[in-house]
Amino acid sequence: MKSRPYRIQFAAYVLAMMADNVEHVISYWVVFQKFHSPTLGGFAVLSHWLPFLLFSVAVGGLADRFDPRRIIQCGMLLFIVASAGWGIFFLTDSLQMWHAMLLLVIHGCAGVLWQTPNQLLLFDIVGPADLPSAVRLNAMARYLGILVGPAVGGVIMLGLGRSHGIILNTLFYLPMLLWLFRAPSSGKSATPRRFAVRGLADIVQTIRDIAKQPVLISMTWLAGLTSFMIGNAYHAQMPGFAGDLGHGDPGVSYSVLLAADAAGAVLAAIALESWGRLKPSPRTAIMLAILWSVTLLAFATVGIYGLAIALLFAAGFFELSFNTMAQALVQINAPADSRGRVVGLFNMAGLGMRAFSGLTVGVVGAGIGIHWSLGLSAALLFGLLLALYRRALKPS
Structure with missing residues (x-):
């Protein structure tokens, strides 16, 4: 600032x-x-x-x-x-x-x-x-x-x-829109580069380029797994969770639950900026994501409204923490001449895969119930993240 x-x-x-x-x-x-x-x-x-x-x-x-x-x-x-x-x-x-x-x-x-x-x-x-x-x-x-x-x-x-x-x-x-006419640039992003835009071939080539770079590949996997398995699909199911918790007006309960998740994220940004000791690393990002999955697993199983609010607050805290850490690691470690493609691949995994989280949480939830679908998705994500963490521990 x-x-x-x-x-x-x-x-x-x-x-x-x-x-x-x-x-x-x-x-x-x-x-x-x-x-x-x-x-x-x-x-x-x-x-x-x-x-x-x-x-x-x-x-x-x-x-x-x-x-x-x-x-x-x-x-x-x-x-x-x-x-x-x-x-x-x-x-x-x-x-x-x-x-x-x-x-x-x-x-x-x-x-x-x-x-x-x-x-x-x-x-x-x-x-x-x-x-x-x-x-x-x-x-x-x-x-x-x-x-x-x-x-x-x-x-x-x-x-x-x-x-x-x-x-x-x-x-x-x-x-x-107007500020961008005068926004500063170091010149790195404003200078045309030699690579042409080639559609699907760019995706394949970018995956090959980062395959031997442990930080980039692990953070892209982290973004893809968390987005595919859960993403923000539980937000769309929040009216159902609010109704099942049975605390007062469902509309008010729904708003409070969503606000708790967002408030936890805002507090995470303030706390991490003030504290400044949680240094970005792949292992730390994966561990924060593991805590996020455990928190959502607990949220899916509780029936106490106050505890549900506290768990969503914690979920928002962990989600912002691991997402921003992973994004920063990708941007810092991406090669200068292909930074846009590498960041784009990360966003494809982290944002694009959210299109499918509606299936893992929403469509499955229609069959077995939203508590079971979110709980099973969080449990499976927990196992996958543990495997990713163990891989991150291995020397490169």
């Missing part, structure tokens, strides 16, 4: 993440009221995460070849198009299901154009020495957006209505 460019980036990132969640609040509510379609709800999840699975490495390749600031601006423009599109359809009362699907896809593509280049921009702004701190604070900014976005979205929708409210939301993306 001593860096003025980083402070501006942090504030703009919070606003953009808040706008992302404001759009979710308003658009999901209207879509639910109009169509009452669980299928469309499932498509919303897929359209959000599949672009990360399909295009993260390609976008990382673009960021290796072109200025990442311009790629982020393209993402901000797509976010603005999506929010404005929702507003126009709401104003004219002409929204059809295919319109909603198209806007959801645009929103998902905007996200993948934003996240990987933004991580490269962080490296340029603060350098490798302060990168772990910048990654943690940006993760905190993401959770702040998740915490504040729904509240702001609700207030905007009540005060201005859904149509004008979501059009107003486009303004929250402008600080990031």
Whole structure:
């Protein structure tokens, strides 16, 4: 936070993440009221995460070849198009299901154009020495957006209505869009590089490139395993957990449980920044992920509301800790001439694989119950992470 460019980036990132969640609040509510379609709800999840699975490495390749600031601006423009599109359809009362699907896809593509280049921009702004701190604070900014976005979205929708409210939301993306015209760059990411963007071949080549680099391969495996087995799929099942806990109004209980998870993540960022003694290493990141899996296993089995809140708070703490540590390790150890592709591969594993966590927790939960599905997923993840930890202990 001593860096003025980083402070501006942090504030703009919070606003953009808040706008992302404001759009979710308003658009999901209207879509639910109009169509009452669980299928469309499932498509919303897929359209959000599949672009990360399909295009993260390609976008990382673009960021290796072109200025990442311009790629982020393209993402901000797509976010603005999506929010404005929702507003126009709401104003004219002409929204059809295919319109909603198209806007959801645009929103998902905007996200993948934003996240990987933004991580490269962080490296340029603060350098490798302060990168772990910048990654943690940006993760905190993401959770702040998740915490504040729904509240702001609700207030905007009540005060201005859904149509004008979501059009107003486009303004929250402008600080990031405009600041990027003057954002500093070390020149490493702004200089075109010799590699062309080759689609699937890039993914295969990047996997080959990191295969003999233990830190990169272990952190990519960590991101993929945690995202595939659980990811954030338990968030979508939180209304069911709140109802089963049977503590007062289910709507209030649901909100408190989600807030506990996000609050734990925010506290983790503050604590790790203040303490400064938890140095990034693959073993530490894997151990924090193991603690996360154990915490969620306990959450899946408890029936006491207060204990469930405490466990979700701890889960948020551990999740931010291992995710940000893994991300920082990948960015620091990635080769300079292919950093975008390596970070893109990490995001493909860490964000793209979340598209499948809905199967491991959600679809399976429909058959055996959400407590069993989350518990079994967490237990299996625990075993896989132990194997990954033992492998990390072996000398390279």
